[in-house]
Each structure stands twice: as structure tokens, then as C-alpha cells.
Amino acid sequence: MAFELPPLPYAHDALADAGMSKETLEYHHDIHHKAYVDNGNKLIEGTEWAGKSVEEIVVGTYKADAVAQSGIFNNASQHWNHTQFWEMMGPTGMPGELEKALTEAFGSVDKFKDEFAAAGAGQFGSGWAWLVKDKDGSLKVTKTENGVNPLCFGQTALLGCDVWEHSYYIDFRNKRPAYLSNFLDKLVNWENVASRM
Numbered sequence: 001m002a003f004e005l006p007p008l009p010y011a012h013d014a015l016a017d018a019g020m021s022k023e024t025l026e027y028h029h030d031i032h033h034k035a036y037v038d039n040g041n042k043l044i045e046g047t048e049w050a051g052k053s054v055e056e057i058v059v060g061t062y063k064a065d066a067v068a069q070s071g072i073f074n075n076a077s078q079h080w081n082h083t084q085f086w087e088m089m090g091p092t093g094m095p096g097e098l099e100k101a102l103t104e105a106f107g108s109v110d111k112f113k114d115e116f117a118a119a120g121a122g123q124f125g126s127g128w129a130w131l132v133k134d135k136d137g138s139l140k141v142t143k144t145e146n147g148v149n150p151l152c153f154g155q156t157a158l159l160g161c162d163v164w165e166h167s168y169y170i171d172f173r174n175k176r177p178a179y180l181s182n183f184l185d186k187l188v189n190w191e192n193v194a195s196r197m
Helices: 022-043 052-064 069-087 096-106 109-124 176-187 191-197
Strands: 127-133 138-144 154-161
Touching: 022 069, 052 069, 069 138, 069 154, 096 138, 096 191, 109 127, 109 138, 109 154, 109 176, 154 176
Parallel strands: none
Antiparallel strands: 127 138, 127 154
């Protein structure tokens, strides 16, 4: 099953007023994400992974830590991560059931946001911050390096924020904490997050 670049679920300039410019989305989606798709397709061609779902490839190549698999994993996982990321943005209000779940898990929505932002700001180098539903059903904030994602640990990704510099440098320069605060306050599609529960 070949990887395909999904269209953005909104116009390139739709998030500009919320802090993510048209230029950022053009570079991030049209160039960076497309490169993961194109490179991933080249790498899986003629291998045991051709015809598998992206989820199967991510989990299978993460566990098989052979050098030959690393390029496949990196491109497949980043393709999966970014596909989720586009869907997780598009500002909406927070549904009551999600607000309740976050309050029960973290003490308040604000405490969740603080923990999520700290995870993203504290990720050394490139990576992602995540809100996940763990195997036991509990909600947790995690962070992962590079392209590693919750699929690798049997978790469900509810919200992910890309903290690679290409995701924020045009709009926020080197101010990753400001990018994370803006993401949580203005960019998250909370209805999408709730639908993943």
C-alpha cells in the first residue's frame, strides 16, 4: 500500500490568524511531509513492507532495529505523525467530555496544558509532544524523539505537536515554548482530540 500525501483539511492560509502562517504550511506539508511520503515509497518498494499499512510498517520497523529498517521507520513514522498533526489542528472549542477527562487525569485543563507544553519544550532536539491514552485507559503526556510515536508503545495518540524546528521556525523563530503555548491556546482541534478517545 503506497503512502499518499493527504490534502490539508483546510486551506494553507486558514490557520494564519491562529499563529501558523501560510508559508509554514506550504513548507511543512507540501515539502517536508511530501518528502517523507516520496522517500518512504522508494524505501518500501520490493520489501516485505510493500502492501502493508503505515501503522504496520511503523510498529514492525520500530521493533526490528536493523540499520536497513531505520530509513523505512523514519519516513513511515513521520508520514503517520504528520497525517495526524494536520487533523489535530483547526481551532474548535473543547467538548465537555474531554474537559472532564483532562481534569480527572491532570487536575485541570490548565495543568494538562502546562505539562504538555513542558514536555514539548523539554524534548531535546527534534521530536514530538503527545497526549496519549495508555494501554490501561489512562491519559498521559509523553514526548518522543525524532519520529517515534505512540504506536511504538501500544498507545493511542489523542494529540500530538511537532517540535521539529521546521514546524515553528518561520513563525516563532527559536521560541519553542511560545509556539507550544500558541498551539494549545489557538490551534488545537479539540473535537478531533475528543473523537480519538
